[in-house]
Amino acid sequence: MKEIDIKGIIFPRRCPGCDKILEFNGKKICDNCRKNLIYIKEPRCKKCGKQLIKFEDEYCFDCKKGKHIYKKGVSAFSHAGEIKKSIYKIKYCNKREYVDFYGKEVARIYEKEILGWKCDCLIPVPLHRKRKLKRGYNQAEVIAKVISKQLGIPINNKILTRVKNTKPQKELNDEDRKKNLENAFKIHKSIVELKKVILVDDIYTTGSTIDSCARILLDNGVSEVYYVSLSIGTGY
Numbered sequence: 001m002k003e004i005d006i007k008g009i010i011f012p013r014r015c016p017g018c019d020k021i022l023e024f025n026g027k028k029i030c031d032n033c034r035k036n037l038i039y040i041k042e043p044r045c046k047k048c049g050k051q052l053i054k055f056e057d058e059y060c061f062d063c064k065k066g067k068h069i070y071k072k073g074v075s076a077f078s079h080a081g082e083i084k085k086s087i088y089k090i091k092y093c094n095k096r097e098y099v100d101f102y103g104k105e106v107a108r109i110y111e112k113e114i115l116g117w118k119c120d121c122l123i124p125v126p127l128h129r130k131r132k133l134k135r136g137y138n139q140a141e142v143i144a145k146v147i148s149k150q151l152g153i154p155i156n157n158k159i160l161t162r163v164k165n166t167k168p169q170k171e172l173n174d175e176d177r178k179k180n181l182e183n184a185f186k187i188h189k190s191i192v193e194l195k196k197v198i199l200v201d202d203i204y205t206t207g208s209t210i211d212s213c214a215r216i217l218l219d220n221g222v223s224e225v226y227y228v229s230l231s232i233g234t235g236y
Helices: 006-010 031-036 081-092 096-116 129-135 139-151 174-180 208-219
Strands: 072-078 121-124 160-162 185-187 196-204 224-232
Touching: 031 081, 072 081, 072 096, 081 096, 081 139, 081 196, 081 224, 096 139, 096 224, 121 139, 139 196, 160 208, 185 208, 196 208, 208 224
Parallel strands: 072 224, 121 196, 196 224
Antiparallel strands: 160 185
């Protein structure tokens, strides 16, 4: 006999795109919102994973300058349309349940590549304690939990802490983003045993946050830093 999903009946799943109650058919997003998602496909940048236009290009304009210190990263979606609205709701409207679909999509699409990195753990990009207290959670930790469950990679959210309550990165230009993140993170404990790690965040825009986290990890004994995010912007 087929098991009845009591929780799904009492608390029906909502579409992460339009927020309408989904039919009781196991789907995690409605068909209309799924077709409006912009998936990152080949060709994509071999460094940051950003969507490219020409197949003959290997790197995006930003990564051609060679400024990023992380090893490599991937994102499932272009930060536009449904995913852009969803991430806003995840961060500011307590719609953490949306991550179940998006996080599983990241794991489904990039399972082979992520596991091929052979990393020791996932490290969610930390929020400052004041911002986390106000919001009640760190969306990067929620994303990491879904990916961890799907791929079997452990989470370590005790190593990296944010000690500077920075301004929202979306309000700043590229140069100001870097200054905003100076001395923003610190290592909370010894990480000698970790050699390769994956940073997890919701959005990748210019890479300033990932680079800032990667720098302190690399300075404290980690040999390679990768990243995974739900979505990635098109700017630089």
